[in-house]
Amino acid sequence: MHAGLELHHIFPKNLLYKAGYSRPEVNSLANFTFLTKATNIEVTNRDPLEYIPKYEELHPGVLAAHWIPMDPELWRIENYLEFLAERRKLLAAAANSFLDELAGGMGPDIEVGPPVIGDRASGIAVDLGEDDESRVVTDCRDWVVERGLAEGVENYELVDEESGEALAIFDLAWPEGVQLELTEPVALLLNEPQEVGQAAAAYGFRFFTTVEALKAYVESEVLEAEAA
Known part of the structure; x- marks a missing residue:
């Protein structure tokens, strides 16, 4: 490309x-x-x-x-x-x-x-491959669960608490953290425009734009800390 x-x-x-x-x-x-x-x-x-x-x-x-x-x-x-x-x-x-x-x-x-x-x-x-992204997201969710962490929400809708307006859709999200209430809110945003990332950051989500980056976060900042 x-x-x-x-x-x-x-x-x-x-x-x-x-x-x-x-x-x-x-x-x-x-x-x-x-x-x-x-x-x-x-x-x-x-x-x-x-x-x-x-x-x-x-x-x-x-x-x-x-x-x-x-x-x-x-x-x-x-x-x-x-x-x-x-x-x-x-x-x-x-x-x-x-x-x-x-x-x-x-x-x-x-x-x-x-x-x-x-x-x-x-x-x-x-x-052919039109649901590749869906498989990638589901595989990522399952990978996190297999490591004893929380199950993420696919197609998570970010909603403004005051107005009830839907602000964005995240491919995969852990609004209460991959360790429930122990880690920060996390989101996976694949091929999303900049505005979606800005919305995620504004609402306190740490977001990743690749599965590899999210997995690195889980391994280095969550699992290693848990084992320490």
């Missing part, structure tokens, strides 16, 4: 979780594209129905370049699953076109099979 690009959820995770979509749906490959860091920050947590038409107006052709469906009805949160289905078709068509170009450049003695992504296969081929 180019150093200046970042992976971006077209439909923001927080909005989708609040609307009741599951983690595999939220993290479907069809919901990802690459943006510059500046653009990624600018559109973070914004409703696609708001920001998509703006960027198409400013940069004509940008939707086609990112294989984003042109139908505005598909940019609505309630139509998210239909958006995924349509974008899978666009991605599959682009992949098949690319394979056709490769096949056209090969020598005549090389036999080329049919495209690996077709109408029937697109759901499988495009969606």
Whole structure:
């Protein structure tokens, strides 16, 4: 990946979780594209129905370049699953076109099979790994439990105590610490925008952006202290 690009959820995770979509749906490959860091920050947590038409107006052709469906009805949160289905078709068509170009450049003695992504296969081929993040989070939670510590909460909703407003969704959290009431609140934030980390810090959470960093914290600051 180019150093200046970042992976971006077209439909923001927080909005989708609040609307009741599951983690595999939220993290479907069809919901990802690459943006510059500046653009990624600018559109973070914004409703696609708001920001998509703006960027198409400013940069004509940008939707086609990112294989984003042109139908505005598909940019609505309630139509998210239909958006995924349509974008899978666009991605599959682009992949098949690319394979056709490769096949056209090969020598005549090389036999080329049919495209690996077709109408029937697109759901499988495009969606491979769409729940990888879910498995990573669950494995991390289980790893902590196996070490005799508290079970974390997946998709933890951070709520303002006074207003009741949902502020952010953490991939995994221990609001009372990995050792209940003995250690600080901890959160795992994978591929989250800066604002989510700021919210976590503001509410007293120590947060980690990789599983490796969280495990290092558990081993060096929790388990070693417990054994001392």
